[in-house]
Amino acid sequence: MLPAAKVTEQIAGIRGIPAHEDSISPNRHRDIADVDQLLDKIALVRELTGKPVGVKTAIGGWQFINELCDAVNRRGLEYAPDFLAIDGGEGGSGAAPQALMDHMALPIAEALPRVVDSLIESGLRSRIRVIAAGRLVTSAKAAWALCVGADFVNTARGFMFSLGCIQALRCHQNTCPTGVTTHNPRLQRGLVVEEKYLRVANYAIGMNKEIDMIAHSCGCRHARELKREHVRIVQTAGHSVALNMLYPAPRRCARLPVPASRYGDHDESQARPCRRIPVCRFAARCGEQYR
Numbered sequence: 199m200l201p202a203a204k205v206t207e208q209i210a211g212i213r214g215i216p217a218h219e220d221s222i223s224p225n226r227h228r229d230i231a232d233v234d235q236l237l238d239k240i241a242l243v244r245e246l247t248g249k250p251v252g253v254k255t256a257i258g259g260w261q262f263i264n265e266l267c268d269a270v271n272r273r274g275l276e277y278a279p280d281f282l283a284i285d286g287g288e289g290g291s292g293a294a295p296q297a298l299m300d301h302m303a304l305p306i307a308e309a310l311p312r313v314v315d316s317l318i319e320s321g322l323r324s325r326i327r328v329i330a331a332g333r334l335v336t337s338a339k340a341a342w343a344l345c346v347g348a349d350f351v352n353t354a355r356g357f358m359f360s361l362g363c364i365q366a367l368r369c370h371q372n373t374c375p376t377g378v379t380t381h382n383p384r385l386q387r388g389l390v391v392e393e394k395y396l397r398v399a400n401y402a403i404g405m406n407k408e409i410d411m412i413a414h415s416c417g418c419r420h421a422r423e424l425k426r427e428h429v430r431i432v433q434t435a436g437h438s439v440a441l442n443m444l445y446p447a448p449r450r451c452a453r454l455p456v457p458a459s460r461y462g463d464h465d466e467s468q469a470r471p472c473r474r475i476p477v478c479r480f481a482a483r484c485g486e487q488y489r
Contacts (some may be wrong), residue, residue, distance in 0.1 A: 252281035286332020337408030
């Protein structure tokens with residue numbers, strides 16, 4: 199909800215809502231009830247705008263991503279989202295209810311590799327870009343996301359910190375003490391743009407520099423060469439395990455047809471055997487187990 203105090207004439211004009219009234223957003227898109235309707239909406243928006251269209255979501259389980267991949271394979275690549283922005287359960291703004299911030303959705307450490315693996319198994323990884331988010335504030339966490347398989351990393355929290363955010367959790371109350379999320383002219387004086395823009399720029403430059411430094415330390419020429427074998431996860435009692443052992447990279451299921459496209463029919467010759475251990479998620483459908 200955006201409280202009435204923050205719905206100024208300018209905001210109301212931009213969003214097409216009544217000014218000086220609470221703006222209560224529904225908790226879902228009423229015209230999207232399942233995966234097929236979601237793909238229909240993606241195709242429609244992309245056709246109308248000519249822009250890449252994707253989905254931003256927090257992952258609560260594997261049903262959604264598996265159904266999405268199955269639907270794209272069934273309907274064709276022209277219905278595929280151009281990107282998936284995966285947000286961990288750690289994410290959320292200061293305006294979010296505390297119960298949702300603390301307890302809803304999987305952490306990015308579990309959600310991201312599962313989503314990447316589902317796209318690989320479905321043969322859609324080269325078609326759909328993956329964006330990772332969820333408190334990826336430091337260069338080490340961003341590098342981890344690239345190792346897992348993300349193409350890009352989003353961080354709102356990091357830039358907010360560099361701008362002066364102190365996590366007062368008043369984003370929706372129009373009383374932000376640092377002036378970042380308020381329309382109150384008196385409080386806005388705390389946000390000195392001439393000073394803060396340099397800090398924001400320094401954060402972005404430093405973040406990229408340190409990510410490349412980590413990549414070079416792993417023997418990579420560029421951060422995009424980072425793989426799961428470059429990461430070890432510290433477990434209980436101080437023991438560590440390689441990330442590629444926790445989440446071994448799967449291959450495309452041999453029985454799963456290559457997605458149809460507007461340019462031609464399925465090409466079964468492009469399918470590769472799935473070697474995920476112990477079984478891939480298509481094993482029940484295929485009736486086989488893969489070694």
